[in-house]
Amino acid sequence: MPAVMTLKKVVFGAMLGLAVTGYGTAQASNTTSPTNHLLSTLNYVELEAEQGDKNMQLFLGRAYLEGTNGLQADPMKGMYWLEKAAVDMPEVKTMIGDLFKAGRLLPKNNDLAVRWYTAAAKEGDVPAMVELGAYYASGATGKVDCGNAIKWFNEAANGGSLDSKRNLVWLYATCADERMRDGERALKLAKQVLKRDGTGDAGDYDNLAAAYAACGEFRRAVEAQEVAMDKLEDTQGQRYAKFEKRLELYRQNQTIFTASL
Known part of the structure; x- marks a missing residue:
């Protein structure tokens, strides 16, 4: 069955990247699309x-969800193949969690998104760990x-996510739940981030300032926050206003207790 084997090669090439990097990152080109064969x-x-x-399961799941490659959109069939x-x-x-989170192709449902992210994270x-950390x-x-949030950002940071380490700095330094605050840990992580190549932007110094404040080192918090503000290009935007408000708190020897990231 040469036509089937040709299609299988095309689908394999199109879906292999999707399986590795996530939904929506791999697209079959117009010249290799299996529409005419499917x-x-x-x-x-x-x-198969x-x-x-x-790869066939992924291909069919996507084709049925999107109603592409000559197939009529059928979310139930799409989910059947994706679940397999x-x-x-x-x-x-994680891909399925993304679909439920975005409400694209499938109905938006945070509970189902978290359920799929949790299964993937475990x-x-x-990426699923990062999504869970952000959700909480x-x-x-x-x-x-x-x-x-700290649990999953820690897992993600251990898996190589630098942004998760940044989020941990902020949470340890500013979490409203005093049982979870840990200024010393926040400061240690903030310094680790700043040692990495390509770091040292306004957000990194904003985090560093919050960590210093959580440790009661308000003079250093002020210095770090001033650096953060110097690194912002927009001095009229909301972010600058937030940075400025934090600076005034540090000058008054006050720490930050935030509601969220």
Whole structure:
């Protein structure tokens, strides 16, 4: 069945990148799109997918969700194939979480997004850990959950996420839940971030200032906040106003207690 084998090669090339890097990052080009082949070989493609071909499962899941490659949009069939592909593939679980979070192709549903992110994170997927940390730190549950936010940002930071380490600095320094605040840890992490190449922007020094304040080192907090403000190009925007407000708090020997990231 040469037509099926040709389609399989095309689908494999198109979906391999998707399986590795996440939903929406791999697109079959117009010249290699299997649109003209899929309908005539759909039974064979679905047979390959049922027999465990992950790339075929991913391809069919996406095609049915989007209504592309000659298929009519069918979210139930799309989810059927994506759920099959998600078995033992945490990055696909994260992909499904992204779809529920965005409300694109599937109805927006934060609870289902968190459920899929959690499953992926428990299997070691760093992007899912980042999403969970942001979810709990944003107050999406009705209030900021510093404990769970710190838990997942720590996991993500250990997996190489520098932004998660930045978020940890802020949470340890400013979390309204005093049980979770840890100024010394915040300061240690802030200094680690600043030692990395490509760091040292306004946000990094804003974090450093908050960490110094959490440790009661207000003179250094003022110095770091002034550096942060010098690094901002827009001196009229909301961010500058927030930085300026923090600077005044540090000058009055006051720390920050924030509601969210």
